[in-house]
Amino acid sequence: MKLRYRFANQVVGVFVILAVALTVALIVLMGANQRWFKKNYYYHSHFTTASDLSAGMPITFRGFTIGKVTAVTLQEDNNVDVEFYIQEEFIDKANEDSLIQLVTNPLGGGQIIFHQGRMPTDPPPEGTVIPTYDSKQGLRLREENRTIVLRSSDPIAQALGQIDPILQNVDRVLVNLAVLTEDLNAALRGEASGPVAGMLSGAEGAVAELEQTVVRVNQVIDDTTAQINSLLGEVTEITSNIEETTAALRDPTGLVTMLLDPKGSFATLLDDDNVLFDQIVGIIADLELSIQSLQESIADVEKFTEYLNTTQPQLTGILEEGRQTLDASQDVIESLRNNPLLRGGIPEAQEQPSTFESIRDEEF
Template identity: 40%
Template sequence: TFRSAGGLSVGMPIRLKGFEIGKLSGISLTNDNMVEIEFFIMDTYYDKVLPNSVLELSSNPLGLGGGMFFHPGKGPAGPLPEFSYIPSMDLDVGKQLVEKGLVDRSTGEDPIGAVIASIGPILVQVDTTLLSIEEMVDSLNSSIKGEGPGPLSAVINDLETTTGQINSVLENLDRVVANVEELTGGMTDPTGLVKKLLDPKGTVATILDDDNQLYDEIIQSVEDLNRIIAE
């Protein structure tokens, strides 16, 4: 029997030291405005329903550690018969049984302790997640720098090598262009070039009179130019 139906509901589990041993099956209002409940205890735990047993409806503002609790009586007596009356701690008779030490009553779960206990695993999980994120960031940084073992690092290293090769090719191309410009610069005036070639003291005469020395130098220059272009 309880003074109020607040917190009670049909199907509500009844627990003993954390184990669900039964359920509420009915709630009714008596003629003297007290709340009477009917409940059943599973066969597995029937031997716990001893004389001096009490029921306790517990609640707390945190919503933890509450519910209907069954506290078995102490003593060597056998289980109570079916449909026996079990007082609640809402009534003086239930409180007196507890005060006399006739009830094996657990203190129940500490709400604050339950909160702290639940926070611990959460913090461990958060720490593990942060560590994984840190490792991922470090791996990404290493890959970007070309220091890691991953495929991104290999691509970046290949890109750096290719860039160096391109720079070398561009330098050679610059030299080729400079040589071509120098060569074509002397050919901008074809009249002057012909005069130099046909002049008695010009290039043709020099070629004919110097035992092919100038001719050999021209051939060497052409070969050098071909080599540069081939690069």
């Protein structure tokens, strides 16, 4: 028989007792670790909203968890009541000027930070309200420097803590803007009777008058613009003339410059007792005579040309006949020269080959 069967009762007894003992030990350790047998001091705080608040949330002081939130409830006055406890071993950290602050972090949730009062006093009575950081009482305690306010160790929470007041101010401004916009809308609809509405109605009349004035001014501007345009056309012509004159003046070889030159032709012409002028007049008279004779010659040439034009076909025929006659007489003279009776006959005519040969004439 196996040993364990022989001592079955003992084996089973040890098996049971060991399991029970270990379980009891585990539960005792768990109780000690979770402070089942220690006293907690319960307090309350009031928040405006339960966002980021939850039961079981730790309450920390200088990074140590000194308590936990046990309940979050909405009260009749719409305040959010948070019940929390502070552990017995940390109760001496709580005094009458203490505050609690909700610090939220979108990445890692939130936590409640406990700020200790500056003056050492007895802990507040259990069940009393410990003000929150943002409440009026909390603000007063901070302004009077009666609370030691520690920064959160969470950098994101710190950043959010700094941004939060700015966001609150922005929120207030936006709310005021919204109210103002609503008032303006109501005034524009004519539903309001305040000073803003009066100002807006006055502004409306002024705008209507301004529109009429603008129309009149536009008409005047149109008329004036037409007149100015015509003047501008004239001015443009004058300007072009001035430009041409200026260009002529700028040209050193130009007629105007030469004429206006103090040593130029005009000065000479005016200072030589009409000698040059007389010569010029004489030259002009000679030129006129030459031109007249030239005109006569040209008229004769024209007449001759007309005659030639009329006799051109006849001349052409005569010239052709003459050429043929010359060819025939050349042959006669040549035949006579080569007459065999006279000199051995007429030689055969040698064809003169063309110097130009096409590719097709080449031998291959």
